[in-house]
Amino acid sequence: MKLPLRIHAEGRRMLTLLLLGLAAICFVAFTVLPNIAWIVAGVSLLFFLVILQFFRNPNRLVPVEDDNLVYAPADGKVVVIEEATEPEYFKDKRLQVSIFMSPVNVHVNRNPIGGKVTYNAYHPGKYLVAWHPKSSTENERTTVVIDNGNTEILLRQIAGALAKRIKNYLEVGQEVRQGEDFGFIKFGSRVDMFLPLGTQLDVQLNQKVKGNKTVIARLG
Incomplete structure (x- = not known):
């Protein structure tokens, strides 16, 4: 199965830590501030997607290998x-x-x-x-x-x-x-x-x- 988005190895650790951090923030928001929790979740998701796109790594091959x-x-x-x-x-x-x-x-x-x-x-x-x-x-x-x-x-x-x-x-x-x-x-x-x-x-x-x-x- 072909993945829709390949992530470069340079970003995997950062993205994992970021995801865990944002999940913790959302958990606290839903527990302590339920009135704004969905806003916090939406902003967190948007921020994660912005950082995620920095590390995308499309699988591109040169059309033809040519020394010239x-x-x-x-x-x-x-x-x-x-x-x-x-x-x-x-x-x-x-x-x-x-x-x-x-x-x-x-x-x-x-x-x-x-x-x-x-x-x-x-x-x-x-x-x-x-x-x-x-x-x-x-x-x-x-x-x-x-x-x-x-x-x-x-x-x-x-x-x-x-x-x-x-x-x-x-x-x-x-x-x-x-x-x-x-x-x-x-x-x-x-x-x-x-x-x-x-x-x-x-x-x-x-x-x-x-x-x-x-x-x-x-x-x-």
Whole structure:
């Protein structure tokens, strides 16, 4: 039987504790404040559903695995397309594409290409709003580089004002498959990609994209 909603492992413990806590609040309300108990129950249910949707994990496979295609690593909206200097790993100019994940988006991060992880670094930092120009270099973030045998792509998970829990599952030397989960950012934020200059883009600024479904770029 196919479940209507898959919950990511990152949210199961939190949701279990939240459910128990809200159930206790409702029990007290029905016992002590019966006049408003149904209001408390309704608000509790609504709050639980809001948190629940943060951790949904739709089962998405890439339409076709192709080393020349770069799929969206996250759901959200393209907020940056520009040539920018990448100071941490490449230390030269690259084509930057940034996807902003709002609180209502799926928060799973997926490998845009397959290959070998050649770099992985975590950086503590600030919690500026994700669209702030300095969030890419000053916020808490994790940087990963994947080499598909022909080129390298850098991915950067960036925490925001609400998202203060970045999870990254990759390790240097690991072989990864296109479309598999590589991380999770709780309560939304931003993912930056740095591609080779001259890469053909298939997206536009402010376009909404879906992880494993939208083709971001085509490599030469």
